């Protein structure tokens with residue numbers, strides 16, 4: 001298994017319980033979307049899987065190891081096998097796009113080569129090829145602060161494709177793109193993951209994109225798995241239950257009176 005969680009809880013430092021009794025198995029090469037309302041725990045789950053957070057309880061196995069039984073150095077090596085796609089890629093504003101993409105392999109290179117690559121981009125061909133898959137080859141020598149939010153997200157995806165990890169964890173990877181570009185970009189990411197046998201786990205607010213691109217969908221609500229099924233099996237009732245928002249005053253009144261409208265599925 002690429003990922004295996006059993007009985008995992010995650011409680012943040014302020015006492016907020018973000019994930020509760022999570023049991024999950026994801027096999028190598030699977031492509032899985034995580035959907036759910038705001039605050040459901042999607043980002044917390046991805047941070048946990050990226051070993052940015054240690055589970056408060058339960059067992060996590062990642063790429064056939066227990067990351068928290070490893071030394072700090074071995075965990076660092078494990079992280080180099082995982083590609084992270086952030087909603088807002090943490091790229092230095094003045095950095096050139098080519099350098100940002102080549103940084104995808106920093107964790108797997110010698111220190112000397114990494115430092116040299118930061119000063120003088122060595123593998124320009126590789127960076128151009130990765131950017132070309134996201135239709136951004138012409139931005140190779142632009143500065144990151146000269147790109148739009150959607151372009152920056154695509155640079156973040158190109159960087160992870162260049163990294164060629166075994167597992168990709170993507171947190172809202174297309175949230176800053178228009179619907180057509182978001183659809184196209186998720187298509188590229190999924191095709192590349194499938195072609196290379198990379199396991200892909202992505203959180204998404206756009207349900208229609210999750211269903212269109214990912215064979216398996218996990219619905220997370222209040223830190224628990226509400227459903228975990230093939231996307232072709234997912235029905236309106238499950239989605240309505242996932243996104244029912246009793247906290248909204250109008251919604252609460254409608255739910256209480258049994259006049260709730262059909263749920264409007266979130267779009268990007």
Ligand SMILES: Nc1ncnc2c1ncn2[C@@H]1O[C@H](COP(=O)(O)OP(=O)(O)OP(=O)(O)O)[C@@H](O)[C@H]1O
Pocket residue numbers: 012013014016017018036037038039040041042043044045
């Ligand atoms: N660093 C943190 N410290 C304390 N509580 C946190 C922290 N990060 C998230 N939380 C809380 O954990 C819960 C889950 O948050 P999380 O960001 O994982 O949800 P999400 O599903 O990604 O939400 P969204 O779709 O709005 O990004 C929320 O109640 C949130 O307030």
